[in-house]
Amino acid sequence: MWWLVFLVLAVAPIVVLVLKLDQQTKALNRLKVQLHFAEQQSVQVEHLAFWLAEEQSQQLQSRLQHWVRQQAKLPLHAPHLEQLFKAIPTLCRDQSNKGLAPKQSFGFYLKKHSELTMNDIENFLRHYPVLTELWQSNTLTAYFKLCHKGLEILQEQSSNAADRRAS
Numbered sequence: 001m002w003w004l005v006f007l008v009l010a011v012a013p014i015v016v017l018v019l020k021l022d023q024q025t026k027a028l029n030r031l032k033v034q035l036h037f038a039e040q041q042s043v044q045v046e047h048l049a050f051w052l053a054e055e056q057s058q059q060l061q062s063r064l065q066h067w068v069r070q071q072a073k074l075p076l077h078a079p080h081l082e083q084l085f086k087a088i089p090t091l092c093r094d095q096s097n098k099g100l101a102p103k104q105s106f107g108f109y110l111k112k113h114s115e116l117t118m119n120d121i122e123n124f125l126r127h128y129p130v131l132t133e134l135w136q137s138n139t140l141t142a143y144f145k146l147c148h149k150g151l152e153i154l155q156e157q158s159s160n161a162a163d164r165r166a167s
Contacts, residue, residue: 019097046096052088057088060147067155075158080124081150083114088147095140102143103135 061082068078087109094105108116125131125146131153134146 008162013032015105021034033116049096050092053089053092056144056147057085059086060088060151064151064154067151068160077115077124077127077150078155079153080121080149083116083121084143084147086113088144091143101138102140103138106143 024166064081064085066076068074084106087106090109091100091102092099093104094108097106100108107120110118110121111117122135125135128150131146131150132144134149
């Protein structure tokens with residue numbers, strides 16, 4: 001009789017553990033499915049972000065080139081802005097894939113793709129406090145704002161110069 005009680009007491013925890021293990025396995029499988037779905041969504045969002053970065057870069061470059069063609073001579077800072085615009089997709093990829101901040105990524109970009117140096121870019125930015133402030137933020141959002149604001153400033157300066165010549 002004692003052996004039967006002992007057997008029940010020995011088997012009961014094993015049964016409880018097997019049931020808990022089964023529940024944990026089911027929960028793990030559900031989480032694996034959710035993780036797989038989340039990874040697929042993440043990849044889709046990443047591809048969309050890269051595509052949008054490419055589009056933004058091309059749009060800014062196009063606006064800059066259109067504006068430059070209208071000028072009598074090449075504006076002094078147009079090449080600086082062009083490099084900032086061209087680097088947008090690279091900066092997005094580097095931040096997403098490598099966790100690099102925009103300044104660091106842009107420095108690597110310049111070394112590979114331009115004759116301009118980081119000092120050239122930073123000297124250009126120092127002429128405009130709003131651009132300097134955005135550059136110092138060192139975030140991708142601030143970098144996008146810097147690109148747009150830089151183009152606006154360049155266009156405003158040329159229209160102001162044209163107005164002075166007309167007066």
